[in-house]
Every structure is written in structure tokens, then in C-alpha cells.
Amino acid sequence: MNDAQIFVGIRVLIIEDEALVSMMLEEFLEQIGCRMMGTASRLDDAIIKARSRPLDMALLDVNLAGEASFPVAEILTARDIPFIFVTGYGPLGLPAEMRHIPILPKPFQMAQLVDAMRMAAY
Incomplete structure (x- = not known):
């Protein structure tokens, strides 16, 4: 089993205001077997989705x-x-209270995304 296979079936929400980055993330996550639970590019929409969607993980643009x-991070x-x-x-x-959360620095490689997801999940 390769590293990315541990994410097959997990439900992910992407919160990102750059459409190209959001589409790239969505495509990659689908390729490794994640179930997309939506995207949000605005804070109000992100708050609603973070509160209401069944999720296993989220990717959150600051x-x-x-x-x-940060209100989404708190939810x-x-x-x-x-x-x-x-x-x-x-x-x-x-x-300061959120500095322990894994960070995926922009720009990033997909291998870095998998590493960050692994850190967040465990």
C-alpha cells in the first residue's frame, strides 16, 4: 500500500479562494481516492460547510x-x-493557539500535501 492509499474514502472539504489551486487540490484528492465534500471560496460559505458537512479532514486557506x-478552524x-x-x-x-496545526506552504508539491494530510490525521 502506498502512502496515499491510506486516504481512500476519507471525506474532505477544500476551503480555498484561488480557483486554480482549489481545482488542482480537488483533482489530486480524487485521484488518491478521497471523497470530496465540497469547496468554499468565501468565509460565510466555508463556515456553513464546516458546520454542516460530514467530514474527515479539511484543507483550509488562511x-x-x-x-x-480562523473562525472555520475553530469550528x-x-x-x-x-x-x-x-x-x-x-x-x-x-x-499562537493554532501553530501546532500542520501547514502546507504555498507553493507546494503533491507529495507535501500527502505528508501534511498524514500529519493532520495522526
């Missing part, structure tokens, strides 16, 4: 069209759903 996505944390911050800001761009 900056959604100028709005910080995911309260629901005990692992997530990854996808950001170009690095850990110093996160609140």
Missing part, C-alpha cells in the same frame, strides 16, 4: 479574499475534524 479563516477544532492550513504566510501568520 486568507479567503482578505478575510482570515473544525470543536468538531474534532483534522485540518491543514494551506498558506504562504507560514506559522507566524497563525494565532
